[in-house]
Amino acid sequence: MDAIDKNILFELQRDGRLTNQELSDRVALSPSPCLRRVKALEKKGLITGYHAHVDQDKCGLPINVFVLVKLDRPTEESIANFEYQIGEMDEVMECFLMTGTHDYLLRVVSESLKSYEHFIRKQLTQLKNLAAIESSFAFGQVKKQTTLPIK
Structure with a gap:
């Protein structure tokens, strides 16, 4: 895992809803190689899924x-x-x-x-x-x- 992969992971942890274009802009990579890297990180199991952060209190579980x-x-x-x-x-x-x-x-x-x-x-x-x-x-x-x- 190189510095670009680490940066991709950092950005996706902060906002998993980024489009590939937005992600590629943030990590200074063109969209195609960025998407290939994301898919490779998913395949290797470094990215295990994408989810919403839900407010525990507002869901009635304080x-x-x-x-x-x-x-x-x-x-x-x-x-x-x-x-x-x-x-x-x-x-x-x-x-x-x-x-x-x-x-x-x-x-x-x-x-x-x-x-x-x-x-x-x-x-x-x-x-x-x-x-x-x-x-x-x-x-x-x-x-x-x-x-x-x-x-």
Whole structure:
């Protein structure tokens, strides 16, 4: 990946709706080679998709909860099962496999404390092999950055 590819990625992260002409102007490349590079970046998997940024609060999901999960006896099978089931839960926006005292960190969105309680009682605690769950509620978001610092 050269400097032009990095610049293309930077510009598309800032505005994924740029036309090829606008993008080519910003990266100082003619339109045809610019489009070839974008297609190559997509083919290589560096660009995985294009999406709209949606306001979480305005969609009625103002609550962010960070949930630490510890599995009882992590085995290859129990890890695969947990990860599959978490992948099926719409409220779980992100799931990270962790080092340290807990096995996973989840970011869960919710419309209310009551709906989060429902999620815990009816979904998360129903999973097998859980040893512990710890929830931390975010008061607010200090920083949200969607552009990777590609250098």
